[in-house]
Amino acid sequence: MDVELRHLRALVAIAAEGTITGAAARLRMTQPALSRTLRQLEQRVGAHLVERSTRHLRLTPAGEVFHGRAVNILAAVDDALAEAAASPRPLRLGYVWAALGEHTTPLLRAWREAYPQVPLHVHRVDDQTAGLTRGEVDVAVLRTVPGDERLHVEVIYHEPRRVVLPAGHPLARQRELDLADLRDETIAMVDTGTATTSPQLWPEQTRPRAFVQTHNIDEWFTLIAAGGAVGVTPAGTAHTHNHPGVRFVPLTGVAPVPVYLVWPKRLSHRRTPDLVELARRVVAGGPR
Structure with missing residues (x-):
C-alpha cells in the first residue's frame, strides 16, 4: 500500500x-x-x-x-x-477564548527558562478542542470536557467567575454581584460548544429576562461594550482579553469553573509531558 x-x-x-x-x-x-x-x-x-x-x-x-x-x-x-536541522519543532499550546488566565505569562516565562531550545507557541483556535483533534496544537487549555477517548484530560485548577458589563453600566461600580442582580439583564453567550455559561446557571426564580447568542468571543465583547447585553465568564477571560469598553466584577454564590489541560494519549510532541509538569508547578506556585 x-x-x-x-x-x-x-x-x-x-x-x-x-x-x-x-x-x-x-x-x-x-x-x-x-x-x-x-x-x-x-x-x-x-x-x-x-x-x-x-x-x-x-x-x-x-x-x-x-x-x-x-x-x-x-x-x-x-x-x-x-x-x-538542529531546530526542534515548536510545542503548540492551544486555547479557545482564554488560556491559563493569570498563570499564562508565568508559564511562558518558566518554559523559556527551562527549555530555551524548544519554542512554545500559543494559538487561539475557535473549536471545541482548540485545534487539538485537528492536529493544529499539541496541548490545549479548555474549560469544558471534550468527549473524545483519544484525549487525556486533567483539571489543573479552578477559576472564579466574573460578570462582564458595559463600562457605563450602573452595576459596573459594584465590588461584587450575585446571580439575582442580573435578573433584569440580557445575558450574552458564545455559541461555540465550549461555553461555561447557560440559562441553567441561574435558579428558575432569578433567571434573567433574556439570553442572546454570539458566534465568537469578539462578537460577545462588542455586544457587551455597546450596551446590548452583559456576560458571565471565568476570570481567565479578563487576563486574555483587554477590552476598554467593559468592566469585570466578581460573581459570588456560584461554583468556580474547572480549567483543563488536554493532550493526545498518543503524544504529538515529545515535550508534552514537560509542559504539563511545568504547568502544574506554575499553577501550584501561583502567579508571579
Missing part, C-alpha cells in the same frame, strides 16, 4: 477545514488535485474516509481513526526534520 505524506496532509487539511475549497487553499493546491489525492488515499487504504453526503465534509468512523494516526505520523516527521 503506497501511501505518501501528501495523502496524509490532504486528509488532515480536509478534517481541519471541512470543505475541499478550504483544504485546497490551506495546502495551496487546486480543488481537483486535492479531490484526486483523497480518492487515491481511500483506494489505497481500502475504506471511505470522508463522508460526502453534505456540503460540509465529515470524517467517517474509519476516517477518524486514520486521521488520528495521520496527525501523529506527520508530527513525527516534522520532529525528525527539525532535529536533523
Whole structure:
C-alpha cells in the first residue's frame, strides 16, 4: 500500500477545514488535485474516509481513526526534520477564548527558562478542542470536557467567575454581584460548544429576562461594550482579553469553573509531558 505524506496532509487539511475549497487553499493546491489525492488515499487504504453526503465534509468512523494516526505520523516527521536541522519543532499550546488566565505569562516565562531550545507557541483556535483533534496544537487549555477517548484530560485548577458589563453600566461600580442582580439583564453567550455559561446557571426564580447568542468571543465583547447585553465568564477571560469598553466584577454564590489541560494519549510532541509538569508547578506556585 503506497501511501505518501501528501495523502496524509490532504486528509488532515480536509478534517481541519471541512470543505475541499478550504483544504485546497490551506495546502495551496487546486480543488481537483486535492479531490484526486483523497480518492487515491481511500483506494489505497481500502475504506471511505470522508463522508460526502453534505456540503460540509465529515470524517467517517474509519476516517477518524486514520486521521488520528495521520496527525501523529506527520508530527513525527516534522520532529525528525527539525532535529536533523538542529531546530526542534515548536510545542503548540492551544486555547479557545482564554488560556491559563493569570498563570499564562508565568508559564511562558518558566518554559523559556527551562527549555530555551524548544519554542512554545500559543494559538487561539475557535473549536471545541482548540485545534487539538485537528492536529493544529499539541496541548490545549479548555474549560469544558471534550468527549473524545483519544484525549487525556486533567483539571489543573479552578477559576472564579466574573460578570462582564458595559463600562457605563450602573452595576459596573459594584465590588461584587450575585446571580439575582442580573435578573433584569440580557445575558450574552458564545455559541461555540465550549461555553461555561447557560440559562441553567441561574435558579428558575432569578433567571434573567433574556439570553442572546454570539458566534465568537469578539462578537460577545462588542455586544457587551455597546450596551446590548452583559456576560458571565471565568476570570481567565479578563487576563486574555483587554477590552476598554467593559468592566469585570466578581460573581459570588456560584461554583468556580474547572480549567483543563488536554493532550493526545498518543503524544504529538515529545515535550508534552514537560509542559504539563511545568504547568502544574506554575499553577501550584501561583502567579508571579
